[in-house]
Amino acid sequence: MATANVTPITSADRTFIQLRQDIVEGVIPAGAKLSETELSTKYQVSRAVIREAINRLTACHIVERRANVGARVVELSEAGLQELYEIRESLEGMAARLAARNMTMAEINKLLNLLDTHFETVREGESYYQEAGDYDFHYRIILGSKNQQLITLLTEGIYHLVRMYRVQLGMAGPRVTTAYAEHKHIAQAILNRDEELAEILMRRHITYSKNTIAKKLASQS
Amino acid sequence: MATANVTPITSADRTFIQLRQDIVEGVIPAGAKLSETELSTKYQVSRAVIREAINRLTACHIVERRANVGARVVELSEAGLQELYEIRESLEGMAARLAARNMTMAEINKLLNLLDTHFETVREGESYYQEAGDYDFHYRIILGSKNQQLITLLTEGIYHLVRMYRVQLGMAGPRVTTAYAEHKHIAQAILNRDEELAEILMRRHITYSKNTIAKKLASQS
DNA sequence: AAGCGCTATATTGTCGACAATGATTTGGTT
DNA sequence: AACCAAATCATTGTCGACAATATAGCGCTT
Numbered sequence: 001m002a003t004a005n006v007t008p009i010t011s012a013d014r015t016f017i018q019l020r021q022d023i024v025e026g027v028i029p030a031g032a033k034l035s036e037t038e039l040s041t042k043y044q045v046s047r048a049v050i051r052e053a054i055n056r057l058t059a060c061h062i063v064e065r066r067a068n069v070g071a072r073v074v075e076l077s078e079a080g081l082q083e084l085y086e087i088r089e090s091l092e093g094m095a096a097r098l099a100a101r102n103m104t105m106a107e108i109n110k111l112l113n114l115l116d117t118h119f120e121t122v123r124e125g126e127s128y129y130q131e132a133g134d135y136d137f138h139y140r141i142i143l144g145s146k147n148q149q150l151i152t153l154l155t156e157g158i159y160h161l162v163r164m165y166r167v168q169l170g171m172a173g174p175r176v177t178t179a180y181a182e183h184k185h186i187a188q189a190i191l192n193r194d195e196e197l198a199e200i201l202m203r204r205h206i207t208y209s210k211n212t213i214a215k216k217l218a219s220q221s
Numbered sequence: 222m223a224t225a226n227v228t229p230i231t232s233a234d235r236t237f238i239q240l241r242q243d244i245v246e247g248v249i250p251a252g253a254k255l256s257e258t259e260l261s262t263k264y265q266v267s268r269a270v271i272r273e274a275i276n277r278l279t280a281c282h283i284v285e286r287r288a289n290v291g292a293r294v295v296e297l298s299e300a301g302l303q304e305l306y307e308i309r310e311s312l313e314g315m316a317a318r319l320a321a322r323n324m325t326m327a328e329i330n331k332l333l334n335l336l337d338t339h340f341e342t343v344r345e346g347e348s349y350y351q352e353a354g355d356y357d358f359h360y361r362i363i364l365g366s367k368n369q370q371l372i373t374l375l376t377e378g379i380y381h382l383v384r385m386y387r388v389q390l391g392m393a394g395p396r397v398t399t400a401y402a403e404h405k406h407i408a409q410a411i412l413n414r415d416e417e418l419a420e421i422l423m424r425r426h427i428t429y430s431k432n433t434i435a436k437k438l439a440s441q442s
Numbered sequence: 443a444a445g446c447g448c449t450a451t452a453t454t455g456t457c458g459a460c461a462a463t464g465a466t467t468t469g470g471t472t
Numbered sequence: 473a474a475c476c477a478a479a480t481c482a483t484t485g486t487c488g489a490c491a492a493t494a495t496a497g498c499g500c501t502t
Contacts, residue, residue, distance in 0.1 A: 008288040008493080010455065036484070046457045048269070051485090052276060059280035061370055067229040068463045068484055083370045086315060094311035149282055149304045229463080231485065257454070267487045272454090289454055289493045 015043050016053040023062055023073050024164045034063060034071040060157040062164065074161075078217055081165055085210035088158055089203045091150060092138065096186060096202035099144035100195040111140050111187050119180060137183050141190070141202075169216050182208070236264050237274040244283055244294050245385045255284060255292040281378040283385070295382075299438055302386055306431035309379055310424050312371060313359065317407060317423035320365035321416040332361050332408050340401060358404050362411070362423070390437050403429070 019039070022028045034054060040047045054071045057063040065071040074080065103111075118133045142154050165171075182205040189198040240260070243249045255275060261268045275292045278284040286292040295301065324332075339354045363375050386392075403426040410419040 010288050012455075013288070037482095047484090048456060048458095052272075052455095055273060055276055056280065059277065061373075067231050067234070069465090070484070080370075083368045086319065086368055087312070087371055087374065090311045090315035091308070094307060098307065147304045147307055149301075150308055152282075153308065233485075258452095268454090269486060269488095290495090291454070 010049075011045055012049040012052040015045050015049050016056050018043065019050075019053045020057060020062065020160060023057070024160055024167060026164075026168045028073060030073050030164075030168065031075045032073045034073065036070075061161060076165060076168060076217070078214060081210065081214060081217060084158065084161055084165070085206060085213075088154075088162060089206045089210075091154055091158065092142065092206055093199040093203040095142045095145040095147070095150055095154065096190070097145075097195045097199040098147055098150070099141045100190045100193050100198040102146040103141075103144035103190060107140070107144055108187070108191055111137070111144075112191070114140070115180070115183055115187055118183075134179060134183075141186070144190075165213060165217075169213060169220065171213065171216065179205070179209070231270075232266055233270040233273040236266055236270050237277050239264065240271075240274045241278060241283065241381060244278070245381055245388060247389045249294060251294050251385075251389065252296045253294045255294065257291075282382060297386060297389060297438070299435060302431065302435060302438060305379065305382055305386070306427060306434075309375075309383060310427045310431075312375055312379065313363065313427055314420040314424040316363045316366040316368070316371055316375065317411070318366075318416045318420040319368055319371070320362045321411045321414050321419040323367040324362075324365035324411060328361070328365055329408070329412055332358070332365075333412070335361070336401070336404055336408055339404075355400060355404075362407070365411075386434060386438075390434060390441065392434060392437065400426070400430070 019028075028034070036047045036050050036054070039050045043050070054063060054065065058065045058071065061074065063071045063073050114133075114136060118137075121133070139155070142151055145151065182201065186198060186201045186205060189201055240249075249255075257268050257271050257275070260271045264271070275284060275286065279286045279292065282295065284292045284294050335354075335357060339358075360376070363372055366372065403422065407419060407422045407426065410422055
Protein backbone atom coordinates (compact mmCIF):
# COMPACT_ATOMS: atom_id res chain seq x y z
CA MET A 1 0.00 0.00 0.00
CA ALA A 2 2.98 2.23 0.52
CA THR A 3 4.16 1.67 -3.03
CA ALA A 4 4.80 5.07 -4.48
CA ASN A 5 3.06 5.92 -7.73
CA VAL A 6 6.22 5.25 -9.68
CA THR A 7 5.76 5.10 -13.41
CA PRO A 8 7.78 2.34 -15.02
CA ILE A 9 10.67 3.38 -17.18
CA THR A 10 11.34 1.40 -20.30
CA SER A 11 14.64 0.95 -22.04
CA ALA A 12 13.40 3.24 -24.77
CA ASP A 13 12.70 5.96 -22.21
CA ARG A 14 16.22 5.77 -20.84
CA THR A 15 17.79 5.73 -24.27
CA PHE A 16 15.68 8.68 -25.35
CA ILE A 17 16.74 10.73 -22.35
CA GLN A 18 20.38 9.74 -22.71
CA LEU A 19 20.47 10.48 -26.41
CA ARG A 20 18.73 13.79 -25.91
CA GLN A 21 21.22 14.78 -23.26
CA ASP A 22 24.16 13.82 -25.44
CA ILE A 23 22.80 15.99 -28.22
CA VAL A 24 21.86 18.94 -26.06
CA GLU A 25 25.22 18.90 -24.29
CA GLY A 26 27.00 18.71 -27.62
CA VAL A 27 28.55 15.26 -27.13
CA ILE A 28 26.88 14.53 -30.43
CA PRO A 29 27.42 17.73 -32.38
CA ALA A 30 24.78 19.75 -34.20
CA GLY A 31 24.21 18.59 -37.75
CA ALA A 32 25.63 15.14 -37.11
CA LYS A 33 24.11 12.12 -38.77
CA LEU A 34 22.50 9.62 -36.45
CA SER A 35 23.27 6.13 -37.64
CA GLU A 36 20.85 3.68 -36.10
CA THR A 37 23.19 0.71 -36.06
CA GLU A 38 26.01 2.82 -34.70
CA LEU A 39 23.89 4.18 -31.88
CA SER A 40 22.48 0.75 -31.09
CA THR A 41 25.97 -0.59 -30.41
CA LYS A 42 26.95 2.57 -28.55
CA TYR A 43 23.98 2.45 -26.16
CA GLN A 44 23.77 -1.36 -26.07
CA VAL A 45 20.16 -1.58 -27.19
CA SER A 46 18.41 -2.85 -30.26
CA ARG A 47 17.72 -0.69 -33.27
CA ALA A 48 14.03 -0.66 -32.40
CA VAL A 49 14.54 1.35 -29.24
CA ILE A 50 16.99 3.63 -31.00
CA ARG A 51 14.38 4.28 -33.63
CA GLU A 52 11.80 5.10 -30.98
CA ALA A 53 14.21 7.49 -29.31
CA ILE A 54 14.96 9.19 -32.61
CA ASN A 55 11.27 9.48 -33.40
CA ARG A 56 10.62 11.19 -30.10
CA LEU A 57 13.50 13.57 -30.70
CA THR A 58 12.05 14.31 -34.10
CA ALA A 59 8.76 15.23 -32.50
CA CYS A 60 10.41 17.96 -30.42
CA HIS A 61 12.46 19.29 -33.32
CA ILE A 62 15.84 18.25 -31.96
CA VAL A 63 16.53 15.96 -34.89
CA GLU A 64 15.17 15.91 -38.42
CA ARG A 65 14.41 12.71 -40.25
CA ARG A 66 13.96 11.94 -43.90
CA ALA A 67 12.35 8.69 -44.90
CA ASN A 68 14.77 6.04 -46.13
CA VAL A 69 17.66 8.42 -45.65
CA GLY A 70 18.15 8.89 -41.96
CA ALA A 71 18.09 11.36 -39.12
CA ARG A 72 20.38 14.29 -38.43
CA VAL A 73 20.76 16.53 -35.42
CA VAL A 74 19.34 19.94 -36.21
CA GLU A 75 21.68 22.70 -37.24
CA LEU A 76 21.86 25.72 -34.97
CA SER A 77 21.13 28.84 -36.98
CA GLU A 78 20.13 32.38 -36.28
CA ALA A 79 16.86 31.79 -38.13
CA GLY A 80 16.16 28.71 -36.05
CA LEU A 81 16.86 30.59 -32.86
CA GLN A 82 14.53 33.36 -33.96
CA GLU A 83 11.73 30.89 -34.71
CA LEU A 84 12.25 29.05 -31.47
CA TYR A 85 12.13 32.16 -29.37
CA GLU A 86 9.05 33.49 -31.09
CA ILE A 87 7.31 30.34 -29.97
CA ARG A 88 8.82 30.48 -26.53
CA GLU A 89 7.81 34.09 -26.11
CA SER A 90 4.28 33.23 -27.07
CA LEU A 91 3.88 30.17 -24.87
CA GLU A 92 5.75 31.37 -21.83
CA GLY A 93 3.94 34.66 -21.99
CA MET A 94 0.73 32.69 -21.79
CA ALA A 95 2.19 30.62 -18.98
CA ALA A 96 2.94 33.76 -16.99
CA ARG A 97 -0.60 34.98 -17.56
CA LEU A 98 -2.05 31.71 -16.35
CA ALA A 99 0.37 31.60 -13.45
CA ALA A 100 -0.88 34.99 -12.29
CA ARG A 101 -4.35 33.47 -12.36
CA ASN A 102 -3.71 30.01 -10.95
CA MET A 103 -0.67 29.92 -8.70
CA THR A 104 -1.40 29.44 -5.04
CA MET A 105 -0.10 31.93 -2.51
CA ALA A 106 2.26 29.27 -1.22
CA GLU A 107 3.72 28.80 -4.66
CA ILE A 108 4.09 32.52 -5.18
CA ASN A 109 5.86 32.88 -1.88
CA LYS A 110 8.30 30.15 -2.80
CA LEU A 111 8.93 31.96 -6.05
CA LEU A 112 9.72 35.17 -4.19
CA ASN A 113 11.96 33.36 -1.75
CA LEU A 114 13.82 31.83 -4.64
CA LEU A 115 14.52 35.26 -6.05
CA ASP A 116 15.83 36.54 -2.74
CA THR A 117 18.20 33.61 -2.48
CA HIS A 118 19.32 34.28 -6.00
CA PHE A 119 19.93 37.88 -5.20
CA GLU A 120 22.31 36.90 -2.46
CA THR A 121 24.31 34.55 -4.63
CA VAL A 122 24.38 37.10 -7.42
CA ARG A 123 25.83 39.72 -5.13
CA GLU A 124 28.50 37.28 -4.13
CA GLY A 125 29.48 37.13 -7.75
CA GLU A 126 28.55 33.57 -8.63
CA SER A 127 27.36 33.47 -12.17
CA TYR A 128 26.01 30.04 -11.34
CA TYR A 129 22.70 31.82 -11.11
CA GLN A 130 22.08 32.08 -14.80
CA GLU A 131 22.03 28.41 -15.59
CA ALA A 132 20.24 26.79 -12.69
CA GLY A 133 18.46 29.70 -11.06
CA ASP A 134 17.07 31.12 -14.24
CA TYR A 135 15.71 27.76 -15.22
CA ASP A 136 14.24 27.24 -11.79
CA PHE A 137 12.38 30.52 -11.97
CA HIS A 138 10.90 29.87 -15.39
CA TYR A 139 10.09 26.29 -14.48
CA ARG A 140 8.03 27.29 -11.48
CA ILE A 141 6.02 29.75 -13.49
CA ILE A 142 5.38 27.21 -16.20
CA LEU A 143 4.14 24.72 -13.63
CA GLY A 144 2.11 27.51 -12.05
CA SER A 145 0.08 27.83 -15.21
CA LYS A 146 -1.57 24.53 -14.22
CA ASN A 147 -2.07 23.85 -17.90
CA GLN A 148 -0.81 20.31 -18.35
CA GLN A 149 -0.52 20.46 -22.12
CA LEU A 150 1.32 23.75 -21.96
CA ILE A 151 3.65 22.37 -19.32
CA THR A 152 4.48 19.36 -21.46
CA LEU A 153 4.95 21.45 -24.57
CA LEU A 154 7.40 23.74 -22.84
CA THR A 155 9.32 21.42 -20.56
CA GLU A 156 9.44 18.37 -22.82
CA GLY A 157 9.56 20.11 -26.15
CA ILE A 158 10.88 23.59 -26.36
CA TYR A 159 13.02 23.79 -23.30
CA HIS A 160 15.58 21.26 -24.46
CA LEU A 161 16.10 23.05 -27.73
CA VAL A 162 16.53 26.32 -25.90
CA ARG A 163 19.05 24.70 -23.65
CA MET A 164 20.87 23.26 -26.65
CA TYR A 165 21.40 26.74 -28.03
CA ARG A 166 22.55 28.08 -24.70
CA VAL A 167 24.92 25.23 -23.89
CA GLN A 168 26.51 24.98 -27.29
CA LEU A 169 27.09 28.71 -27.48
CA GLY A 170 28.70 28.71 -24.07
CA MET A 171 26.19 30.96 -22.40
CA ALA A 172 27.22 31.67 -18.85
CA GLY A 173 28.42 35.19 -18.50
CA PRO A 174 26.30 38.27 -18.65
CA ARG A 175 22.73 39.29 -18.20
CA VAL A 176 22.67 38.08 -14.65
CA THR A 177 21.74 41.24 -12.82
CA THR A 178 19.38 42.65 -15.42
CA ALA A 179 17.63 39.31 -15.68
CA TYR A 180 17.22 39.37 -11.94
CA ALA A 181 15.39 42.69 -12.05
CA GLU A 182 13.12 41.39 -14.78
CA HIS A 183 12.37 38.27 -12.81
CA LYS A 184 11.52 40.36 -9.81
CA HIS A 185 9.03 42.42 -11.78
CA ILE A 186 7.38 39.35 -13.22
CA ALA A 187 7.02 37.79 -9.80
CA GLN A 188 5.55 41.02 -8.49
CA ALA A 189 2.96 41.06 -11.28
CA ILE A 190 2.03 37.48 -10.46
CA LEU A 191 1.73 38.38 -6.80
CA ASN A 192 -0.64 41.21 -7.78
CA ARG A 193 -2.62 38.79 -9.95
CA ASP A 194 -2.03 41.14 -12.85
CA GLU A 195 -2.31 38.70 -15.73
CA GLU A 196 -1.84 41.22 -18.47
CA LEU A 197 1.32 42.68 -17.00
CA ALA A 198 2.76 39.28 -16.15
CA GLU A 199 2.41 38.21 -19.77
CA ILE A 200 3.85 41.43 -21.17
CA LEU A 201 6.84 41.38 -18.85
CA MET A 202 7.57 37.75 -19.53
CA ARG A 203 7.47 38.33 -23.26
CA ARG A 204 9.84 41.25 -23.01
CA HIS A 205 12.12 39.28 -20.73
CA ILE A 206 12.34 36.46 -23.26
CA THR A 207 12.89 38.86 -26.12
CA TYR A 208 15.83 40.42 -24.30
CA SER A 209 17.20 37.01 -23.59
CA LYS A 210 16.94 36.10 -27.27
CA ASN A 211 18.82 39.23 -28.30
CA THR A 212 21.67 38.32 -25.99
CA ILE A 213 21.96 34.85 -27.47
CA ALA A 214 21.57 36.10 -31.01
CA LYS A 215 24.45 38.51 -30.52
CA LYS A 216 26.64 35.72 -29.23
CA LEU A 217 25.68 33.48 -32.12
CA ALA A 218 26.41 36.22 -34.64
CA SER A 219 29.81 36.86 -33.09
CA GLN A 220 30.73 33.20 -33.38
CA SER A 221 29.94 32.79 -37.05
CA MET B 222 15.55 16.61 -63.93
CA ALA B 223 11.79 16.95 -64.09
CA THR B 224 11.29 14.69 -61.12
CA ALA B 225 9.24 16.62 -58.62
CA ASN B 226 10.64 16.89 -55.11
CA VAL B 227 8.35 14.18 -53.87
CA THR B 228 9.12 12.99 -50.35
CA PRO B 229 8.72 9.26 -49.93
CA ILE B 230 5.89 8.00 -47.82
CA THR B 231 6.48 5.01 -45.63
CA SER B 232 3.92 2.53 -44.46
CA ALA B 233 4.21 4.02 -41.00
CA ASP B 234 3.33 7.45 -42.38
CA ARG B 235 0.19 6.14 -44.05
CA THR B 236 -0.87 4.21 -40.98
CA PHE B 237 -0.26 7.21 -38.77
CA ILE B 238 -2.41 9.45 -40.96
CA GLN B 239 -5.14 6.84 -41.27
CA LEU B 240 -5.22 6.13 -37.56
CA ARG B 241 -5.25 9.81 -36.73
CA GLN B 242 -8.14 10.40 -39.08
CA ASP B 243 -10.11 7.50 -37.63
CA ILE B 244 -9.64 8.93 -34.16
CA VAL B 245 -10.36 12.54 -35.06
CA GLU B 246 -13.46 11.58 -37.01
CA GLY B 247 -14.66 9.45 -34.13
CA VAL B 248 -14.49 6.09 -35.93
CA ILE B 249 -12.38 5.11 -32.95
CA PRO B 250 -14.16 6.81 -30.07
CA ALA B 251 -12.59 9.02 -27.44
CA GLY B 252 -11.23 7.10 -24.48
CA ALA B 253 -10.97 3.84 -26.42
CA LYS B 254 -8.10 1.47 -25.76
CA LEU B 255 -5.72 1.00 -28.66
CA SER B 256 -4.69 -2.63 -28.83
CA GLU B 257 -1.58 -2.97 -30.92
CA THR B 258 -2.29 -6.46 -32.19
CA GLU B 259 -5.87 -5.57 -32.98
CA LEU B 260 -4.86 -2.49 -34.95
CA SER B 261 -2.11 -4.37 -36.76
CA THR B 262 -4.64 -6.85 -38.16
CA LYS B 263 -7.12 -4.07 -38.89
CA TYR B 264 -4.66 -1.99 -40.89
CA GLN B 265 -2.74 -4.96 -42.29
CA VAL B 266 0.65 -3.88 -41.01
CA SER B 267 3.06 -5.16 -38.43
CA ARG B 268 2.95 -4.13 -34.82
CA ALA B 269 6.13 -2.11 -35.30
CA VAL B 270 4.47 0.40 -37.59
CA ILE B 271 1.40 0.52 -35.35
CA ARG B 272 3.64 1.34 -32.45
CA GLU B 273 5.32 4.09 -34.42
CA ALA B 274 1.94 5.55 -35.36
CA ILE B 275 0.79 5.44 -31.75
CA ASN B 276 4.00 7.08 -30.60
CA ARG B 277 3.49 9.93 -33.02
CA LEU B 278 -0.09 10.37 -31.89
CA THR B 279 1.15 10.45 -28.32
CA ALA B 280 3.51 13.28 -29.23
CA CYS B 281 0.61 15.45 -30.37
CA HIS B 282 -1.56 14.60 -27.36
CA ILE B 283 -4.18 12.66 -29.28
CA VAL B 284 -3.48 9.47 -27.40
CA GLU B 285 -1.96 8.82 -24.01
CA ARG B 286 0.34 5.92 -23.35
CA ARG B 287 1.39 4.24 -20.16
CA ALA B 288 4.40 1.97 -20.20
CA ASN B 289 3.60 -1.74 -20.18
CA VAL B 290 -0.10 -0.97 -20.07
CA GLY B 291 -1.06 0.49 -23.40
CA ALA B 292 -2.40 3.51 -25.18
CA ARG B 293 -5.82 5.11 -25.01
CA VAL B 294 -7.44 7.81 -27.07
CA VAL B 295 -7.68 10.98 -25.03
CA GLU B 296 -10.94 11.82 -23.32
CA LEU B 297 -12.69 15.01 -24.39
CA SER B 298 -13.27 17.20 -21.38
CA GLU B 299 -14.06 20.80 -20.70
CA ALA B 300 -10.74 21.18 -18.91
CA GLY B 301 -8.90 19.69 -21.84
CA LEU B 302 -10.66 22.03 -24.23
CA GLN B 303 -9.77 24.98 -22.05
CA GLU B 304 -6.11 23.97 -21.96
CA LEU B 305 -5.99 23.35 -25.66
CA TYR B 306 -7.50 26.69 -26.53
CA GLU B 307 -5.22 28.59 -24.22
CA ILE B 308 -2.33 27.18 -26.20
CA ARG B 309 -4.04 27.80 -29.48
CA GLU B 310 -4.83 31.38 -28.53
CA SER B 311 -1.23 31.96 -27.63
CA LEU B 312 0.32 30.39 -30.71
CA GLU B 313 -2.14 31.57 -33.30
CA GLY B 314 -2.01 35.04 -31.85
CA MET B 315 1.71 34.97 -32.44
CA ALA B 316 1.11 33.58 -35.92
CA ALA B 317 -1.16 36.51 -36.74
CA ARG B 318 1.46 38.92 -35.47
CA LEU B 319 4.14 37.32 -37.61
CA ALA B 320 1.79 37.14 -40.58
CA ALA B 321 1.26 40.89 -40.37
CA ARG B 322 5.02 41.20 -40.52
CA ASN B 323 5.90 38.58 -43.10
CA MET B 324 3.05 37.88 -45.50
CA THR B 325 3.61 39.11 -49.04
CA MET B 326 1.09 41.42 -50.64
CA ALA B 327 0.12 38.61 -52.99
CA GLU B 328 -0.66 36.35 -50.04
CA ILE B 329 -2.63 39.06 -48.30
CA ASN B 330 -4.66 39.70 -51.44
CA LYS B 331 -5.48 36.01 -51.72
CA LEU B 332 -6.59 36.08 -48.12
CA LEU B 333 -8.91 39.00 -48.79
CA ASN B 334 -10.30 37.34 -51.91
CA LEU B 335 -10.98 34.24 -49.89
CA LEU B 336 -13.05 36.23 -47.45
CA ASP B 337 -15.09 37.82 -50.23
CA THR B 338 -15.87 34.41 -51.66
CA HIS B 339 -16.87 33.25 -48.24
CA PHE B 340 -19.13 36.20 -47.79
CA GLU B 341 -21.05 35.24 -50.93
CA THR B 342 -21.55 31.65 -49.85
CA VAL B 343 -22.52 32.76 -46.38
CA ARG B 344 -25.23 35.04 -47.75
CA GLU B 345 -26.58 32.14 -49.74
CA GLY B 346 -27.03 30.35 -46.46
CA GLU B 347 -24.54 27.54 -46.78
CA SER B 348 -23.12 26.80 -43.40
CA TYR B 349 -20.45 24.87 -45.28
CA TYR B 350 -18.35 27.93 -44.61
CA GLN B 351 -17.58 27.14 -41.03
CA GLU B 352 -15.76 23.90 -41.53
CA ALA B 353 -13.71 24.39 -44.68
CA GLY B 354 -13.59 28.14 -45.03
CA ASP B 355 -12.72 28.84 -41.44
CA TYR B 356 -9.90 26.37 -41.59
CA ASP B 357 -8.67 27.81 -44.86
CA PHE B 358 -8.48 31.28 -43.38
CA HIS B 359 -6.58 30.23 -40.29
CA TYR B 360 -4.30 27.99 -42.30
CA ARG B 361 -3.20 30.80 -44.60
CA ILE B 362 -2.36 33.04 -41.68
CA ILE B 363 -0.41 30.30 -39.97
CA LEU B 364 1.61 29.72 -43.13
CA GLY B 365 1.98 33.47 -43.47
CA SER B 366 3.93 33.57 -40.23
CA LYS B 367 6.80 31.95 -42.14
CA ASN B 368 7.88 30.36 -38.89
CA GLN B 369 8.41 26.73 -39.82
CA GLN B 370 8.41 25.42 -36.27
CA LEU B 371 5.27 27.32 -35.44
CA ILE B 372 3.62 26.04 -38.59
CA THR B 373 4.44 22.45 -37.71
CA LEU B 374 3.34 22.88 -34.13
CA LEU B 375 -0.03 24.23 -35.15
CA THR B 376 -0.88 22.23 -38.25
CA GLU B 377 0.60 18.90 -37.21
CA GLY B 378 0.01 19.13 -33.52
CA ILE B 379 -2.74 21.28 -32.23
CA TYR B 380 -5.00 21.53 -35.19
CA HIS B 381 -6.00 17.88 -35.21
CA LEU B 382 -6.99 17.97 -31.57
CA VAL B 383 -9.03 21.09 -32.18
CA ARG B 384 -10.72 19.39 -35.08
CA MET B 385 -11.39 16.35 -32.93
CA TYR B 386 -13.35 18.46 -30.48
CA ARG B 387 -15.28 20.19 -33.24
CA VAL B 388 -16.11 17.06 -35.17
CA GLN B 389 -17.14 14.96 -32.22
CA LEU B 390 -19.32 17.67 -30.79
CA GLY B 391 -21.06 18.12 -34.13
CA MET B 392 -19.98 21.69 -34.67
CA ALA B 393 -21.49 23.05 -37.86
CA GLY B 394 -24.16 25.54 -37.08
CA PRO B 395 -23.71 28.97 -35.66
CA ARG B 396 -21.09 31.61 -35.43
CA VAL B 397 -20.81 31.87 -39.16
CA THR B 398 -21.56 35.54 -39.69
CA THR B 399 -19.90 36.85 -36.57
CA ALA B 400 -16.82 34.82 -37.31
CA TYR B 401 -16.80 36.33 -40.76
CA ALA B 402 -16.68 39.86 -39.36
CA GLU B 403 -13.85 38.88 -37.06
CA HIS B 404 -11.93 37.32 -39.90
CA LYS B 405 -12.39 40.48 -41.92
CA HIS B 406 -10.96 42.63 -39.14
CA ILE B 407 -7.95 40.37 -38.72
CA ALA B 408 -7.23 40.45 -42.42
CA GLN B 409 -7.51 44.21 -42.39
CA ALA B 410 -5.00 44.46 -39.55
CA ILE B 411 -2.61 42.24 -41.48
CA LEU B 412 -3.07 44.40 -44.55
CA ASN B 413 -2.19 47.44 -42.44
CA ARG B 414 0.87 45.62 -41.08
CA ASP B 415 -0.49 46.26 -37.61
CA GLU B 416 1.14 43.39 -35.74
CA GLU B 417 -0.20 44.29 -32.34
CA LEU B 418 -3.79 44.55 -33.50
CA ALA B 419 -3.59 41.40 -35.59
CA GLU B 420 -2.48 39.42 -32.55
CA ILE B 421 -5.10 40.92 -30.26
CA LEU B 422 -7.93 40.33 -32.70
CA MET B 423 -6.85 36.79 -33.40
CA ARG B 424 -6.71 36.00 -29.71
CA ARG B 425 -10.16 37.41 -29.13
CA HIS B 426 -11.48 35.53 -32.13
CA ILE B 427 -10.16 32.25 -30.77
CA THR B 428 -11.51 32.97 -27.31
CA TYR B 429 -14.98 33.53 -28.73
CA SER B 430 -14.69 30.34 -30.70
CA LYS B 431 -13.73 28.45 -27.56
CA ASN B 432 -16.72 29.80 -25.67
CA THR B 433 -19.04 28.55 -28.39
CA ILE B 434 -17.59 25.05 -28.24
CA ALA B 435 -17.49 25.03 -24.44
CA LYS B 436 -21.19 25.88 -24.34
CA LYS B 437 -21.96 23.03 -26.69
CA LEU B 438 -19.84 20.64 -24.68
CA ALA B 439 -21.53 21.68 -21.44
CA SER B 440 -24.97 21.18 -22.95
CA GLN B 441 -24.07 17.66 -24.04
CA SER B 442 -22.84 16.42 -20.71
C1' DA C 443 -18.04 -15.03 2.43
C1' DA C 444 -14.28 -11.83 2.06
C1' DG C 445 -9.62 -11.02 1.36
C1' DC C 446 -5.13 -12.30 0.12
C1' DG C 447 -1.66 -14.66 -2.76
C1' DC C 448 -0.47 -17.29 -6.60
C1' DT C 449 -0.95 -18.82 -11.19
C1' DA C 450 -2.41 -18.19 -15.92
C1' DT C 451 -3.15 -15.20 -19.67
C1' DA C 452 -2.95 -11.40 -22.54
C1' DT C 453 -0.55 -7.28 -23.85
C1' DT C 454 3.40 -4.55 -24.36
C1' DG C 455 8.59 -4.05 -24.89
C1' DT C 456 12.68 -5.72 -27.16
C1' DC C 457 15.30 -8.19 -30.33
C1' DG C 458 17.51 -10.10 -34.63
C1' DA C 459 16.60 -11.09 -39.47
C1' DC C 460 14.84 -9.86 -43.91
C1' DA C 461 13.07 -6.51 -47.49
C1' DA C 462 13.24 -2.10 -49.70
C1' DT C 463 15.23 2.11 -50.65
C1' DG C 464 19.06 5.47 -51.39
C1' DA C 465 24.03 6.28 -52.09
C1' DT C 466 28.47 4.81 -54.17
C1' DT C 467 31.42 2.84 -57.19
C1' DT C 468 32.68 0.75 -61.27
C1' DG C 469 32.57 -0.07 -66.06
C1' DG C 470 31.43 1.27 -70.56
C1' DT C 471 30.45 4.59 -74.22
C1' DT C 472 30.90 8.86 -76.79
C1' DA D 473 38.37 12.71 -70.15
C1' DA D 474 33.62 13.33 -69.08
C1' DC D 475 29.30 11.46 -68.55
C1' DC D 476 25.82 8.03 -68.12
C1' DA D 477 24.17 3.37 -66.61
C1' DA D 478 24.17 -0.59 -64.09
C1' DA D 479 25.51 -3.18 -60.29
C1' DT D 480 27.18 -3.15 -55.49
C1' DC D 481 27.00 -1.56 -50.95
C1' DA D 482 25.21 0.52 -46.84
C1' DT D 483 21.32 2.18 -44.37
C1' DT D 484 16.62 2.41 -43.25
C1' DG D 485 11.86 0.23 -43.02
C1' DT D 486 9.20 -3.81 -41.85
C1' DC D 487 8.29 -8.11 -39.94
C1' DG D 488 7.58 -12.20 -36.81
C1' DA D 489 9.30 -14.26 -32.56
C1' DC D 490 10.72 -13.98 -27.85
C1' DA D 491 11.00 -11.73 -23.17
C1' DA D 492 9.07 -8.89 -19.59
C1' DT D 493 5.34 -6.79 -17.42
C1' DA D 494 0.56 -6.00 -15.91
C1' DT D 495 -4.06 -7.74 -15.50
C1' DA D 496 -7.47 -11.22 -14.46
C1' DG D 497 -8.95 -15.43 -12.61
C1' DC D 498 -8.62 -19.08 -9.45
C1' DG D 499 -7.94 -21.33 -5.18
C1' DC D 500 -6.69 -21.03 -0.47
C1' DT D 501 -6.89 -19.18 4.16
C1' DT D 502 -9.20 -16.96 7.88
